[in-house]
Amino acid sequence: MSKRYYAIIDIGSNTMRLVIYLRDKGGRLREVENVKAVARLSTYLQEDRTLSEQGVAKMLTILTSFQHVLDTYQLEETICVATAAIRQAENQEEIIKEVFVQTDFDMRILSEEEEAYYGYLAVVNSTSLEEGVTVDIGGGSTEVTYFKDRRLIHSHSFPFGAITLKQRFFTDELPTEKEYEELRQYLKEAFMSLEWLNKKKVPLIGIGGGARNVAQIDQNMKEYPLAGLHQYKMTDSDLAFIKNYLFTLPIDKLQKVEGLSKDRSDIILPAIEVFHSLYETVHADGFILSRKGLRDGVFYEQLTRGMGTHLFPNVLEESVQELVKDYDLNTKQISHVHHLAYKLFNQLYDKGIGDFSKSDWKDIKRASYVYNLGQYIDDESSAQHTFYLLANRTIDGLMHIDRLKLALMASFKNKTIFKQFLRPYKDWWVKSEQKKIRLFGAFIKFCYSLDSTRRSAVKDIRIETDDDTLYMELICSKDYLPEEYQSEKQKKHLEKTLKKRIELSFSNVEN
Known part of the structure; x- marks a missing residue:
């Protein structure tokens, strides 16, 4: 039986990523290749809300590189999705056409609702959590959902991400105490505006690179003896300690923190404040890292097509x-x-x-x-x-x-x-x-x-x-x-x- 490979390209506001999966005999997908490129496309959004020529060129260069990697595999299917930076661009139709002409990739721009839904789907199909709030902070947007009995009840996409929060609140690479307090108040008010988030007293599940980096920092600081990040649990005090520790560091020291990607060092503080402020709003009973996110959610939908439900009956x-x-x-x-x-x-x-x-x-x-x-x-x-x-x-x-x-x-x-x-x-x-x-x-x-x-x-x-x-x-x-x-x-x-x-x-x- 020939090997069946599937690929997904995720064009995010901060990073672009190519992931290739191998489908095993049982139908599950195993990750066999993961290629990341830092694009920071949201920084190329101009005042007229168009993505600049430089931004489009950078994206196409990375996609062409991804294409060379894909050429080494016999693929059953390739999916290309884009999130906030392209979604917010007024020239998105021209971008879609240019991508297709240059690479043959049929780019699909996810709506806010779809982006939130795929994050939720990834969590409920890779954990045994029956109820929780998910949060996925990208470069230009933040998606939150609330699910109960594994069913999606509410979802919302905030028009801010780690990059845009940094641009809005920090005048330099790192914030002053006043700037950080202004960011904190802004996030508190934003999260409190959604009544369904308030005092839920359920786990808060973090998705994406920012959450992953926070968990890695925590594990390194504790000399954590087990391997793996998926379903790793932290407390309110863990988040507060890491936040306060990172805030004291100059940028050169921040870039050397074990567990923190160098390309995220200047945006980790906005990300961790999103998690901490949301934790306090929800009155969460723990912060749980999900390594499965948007890309996995897209494929879970594909895998369960025709089953009548996109939920796996029993994950464990x-x-x-x-x-x-x-x-x-x-x-x-x-x-x-x-x-x-x-x-x-x-x-x-x-x-x-x-x-x-x-x-x-x-x-x-x-x-x-x-x-x-x-x-x-x-x-x-x-x-x-x-x-x-x-x-x-x-x-x-x-x-x-x-x-x-x-x-x-x-x-x-x-x-x-x-x-x-x-x-x-x-x-x-x-x-x-x-x-x-x-x-x-x-x-x-x-x-x-x-x-x-x-x-x-x-x-x-x-x-x-x-x-x-x-x-x-x-x-x-x-x-x-x-x-x-x-x-x-x-x-x-x-x-x-x-x-x-x-x-x-x-x-x-x-x-």
Whole structure:
């Protein structure tokens, strides 16, 4: 089967970007090429609201460069979209024609509503957030949306962006205290004018390069131990600290801040003030970075064409299934282990053993899908590979703390290795939560030992208990000696976490 490549060109007010995606067997898009050029087209808008000849020439030069990159791929489709700078240009029709003549790109100018919608669509199709406010600040406009139950309720495009705010409020590269306060008041009034933003008390989700840079700065300052930016969460105090720190720096020092792109150093302060002022207006309960934005939203619309909805049914479930496919996991074994784990979980819960709650099953089930997936790389060090892959891979639908929890459960080998993996993150959970994660890992490991030969030999589980012993009867449909050996070997990890001795008895019954 030939590889299917798709490309999108995003002509923004600050940057222009070419992204090429490869569509995998499951239908999802993987980014394989990402080319960025700083154009700052909004600075070429003249008093008569036309884009100057120099601006058009700069844009065409970059598009021609993109075209050379595209020539190396066999593409199924190329989409070219433009946002605020071209949308606001009075000579946009001439620009569209010139682009087509010079490059064959059929430029589509997105309306304010479309630009906001695609940002929202990217967020709800790449996270598990049911409700939130999105904000995407470009060079010449800022889009905000409010969604609830994953449905778009409100959207608005403000006619200002990081570049235009800088031009309007700063007389030099960096603002004075007075100028910054004027910017802050202006943004407060702008956001308060939308009643549906006020005191929503929901997550604020940042999209685009400005939000990405803020998250990168925060991670570098904290020496953050996990890889990845998507679904990274910050607080009000995090935003305030970064803002105040950046404000104290001269431009030469600002350009050297770890995590901040040099080409954004002069416009990062307007961007972060947009996020902070909006955070306060919304009374947000966190600032979450979405690496998926407008470009992804455009393709999500394409992928779901003809489905009756542009929303993926279950983002996290699809991400887990993607892991199962990527690491060639045994779906038959996973299904059988789920069957055994569910029986054992419910009996332990009913008897009050192990401090399980009903809601814990979803965590256990999720981790059991990807248990020991690092075996795909190397059997001897499978626990290490499992932990590293899951902890450091973006998993759409999981916040970073939940991704780490999944990694700890799915990589469980023994108490020593568990503590080793947990050590850099021990402050993320209190002791009781750490013990529960370890219990879940030991539970999953034990359940997999009951199907060690992948023959579904163990069909049912029945348990009884007294003060210090858990009696577990395993009903089998075929020879069970390998499963008996493995479960006797692995039960010690579950005994330690349950604080009970476990006695296993195997019996064979006909099918």
